Amino acid sequence: MAGRITPLPRHLHPVAWWVWAIGLAVAVSRTTNPLLLGLGIGVAALVVSAKRGSSPWARAFGLYLWLGVFIVAVRVVLHVLVGYKFGTHRLWTLPSVDLPGITLLGPVHLEGLLAAAVEGLRLASIIVCIGAANALANPKRLLRALPGALHEVGTAVVIAVTVAPQLAESVQRVRRARVLRGDGGTGLRSVGRVALPVLQDTLDRSLLLASAMDSRGYGRRVEQPPAARRLTGALTLVGLAGAAVGTYGLLDGTAPAATGAPMLVGGLALCALGLWVGGRSVRRTVYRRDRWGGPEWLVAASGVVAAVAMFAQQHRDPMALVLPVDPIGLPALPLLVVGGLLVAALPAFLAPDPPRPRREVRG
Template structure:
């Protein structure tokens, strides 16, 4: 008797090649955490290049355009930070003036605020370092949006967070659908020879767009009702009270532990309290998931590649956090006196660990859904 032969279908091979969306988010949050630990422009540029390379290696024409939108937002944030430093001044003293703007006199109660005046190279450089750090954080978050499908991530959330996750996913997908409807209707009006600009065009396009949004809302509500959304199971009262106590106590522990890590006096108790709070909150979420019984069709597997991807982001965050403690001058270059920043070798090598997903995760084909 011959043993049954398993046939690997293209769908099964595609599901095996897909990475758990939570791994992409943990990887990007690790890079974002590393970006918050330094103002060195060379390290920040290396973090941005790392995130961009991974996105380019795994992004397909059907992938979301969130990375481009976040990159534009990051550039806008950097320019706005430089504009504020130019117009409102900076507390950083400088000896290299670049230009002098007309200064607006302010009343005595607005002391400490300056409009116009002398703009120095040190002040602009300090603002550029600070703005680049926020820009790198936004680009890391944009990489997660481009690599992880929100619908797949929603399937992997704990049952206690399902309702919140649905609301977040619906809110995130509303704006792209609205923009697509506006572009489609404007193109249709141009083909018919009707105006699509100005107040008249806006009014004639706005009503169909709102009508389409209402129809999608009704269809989404019907689909959620057909799938039993909001159905809860009977949970004993002791389990409910234990869930509430663990969740509330865990959140308090996370807040207290984070405060301890940020203050010098709480360095001894910060880490244990934070870990205890995280464990208690996870236990509360685990028990709270019993109220929301759900089934998952083809659930995403957390395999060895997911551990490696998430671990590479965590390694980058841990390495730059350690470097910021041991060598703060290298990760936070000064601007007074005005000197060129240098690239620290071992933190830069640690940032390159973030490139690991580009080599261990197979690239998706253009026709494959994200």
């Protein structure tokens, strides 16, 4: 490492990580090629293990991987259970149950099973990419980058997210307490016994937090005339509607061209205007606003490159992006996409390390 100038450890702008992750997610969402999906998951895992921080969030990436495994398993089980079992290579035959409109079980073919598995894998890859963003960029820091008008909504989301681990803690505590009363703590009957104290606990906590936030100035805003408030609402609503129609227009090839990009852009512009008008009443500043520098550009761009490579490949030869199952065949290895995904792995080596907490705190 001699002579190499390593960037100073710092938190990257969370938006950079999210752009990277969304780029990667978009890329993997376009393919059912298990090689590319595996590569996408591998790239996400590589970058996470190299650049994650030490917050509790960052430790949750493993859970996302397990969630992915679970998704694939569920998809396969559902296929065996209710899926349309096409194909010619029969693996096994289960007794089929004919219900009105649906057939359960029945013969399972390799083609159908593979198709179900890669579909599951595709969804799992997207989830893993989002999990990577979660591990790399604290979602709370992301919300700090929100425009002022959305700040309060953002805070509410933060708190909702914070409640989840506390809820788990409560459940654990109450279940332990149930055991003290000689209750095994499992089974359906114990659900109510656990739920009541937990809900009570959560409610108490929420009220405490709400009042603490109130006392610390949350929700202070300049009084706005009703006309301005209505303007904000109208702009945002119309903008959102426009954006929705625009998105539909873009995705539906049969829609008139005017309902596509122009509507979307117009709608988003209206939304931005509404947020700006609404944000004028919120007076708050941001402590140590995250910088957006070279590493941020690099990280964000590497994710975008992966997505662009995927789209280019789709334009050139879409068949390389799928696992051929009907008939069955080996997946291709489109070098363009492989290159794009490898570019997305660059942040593992080039992004600055996250700062380590100065002290290992008690466990």
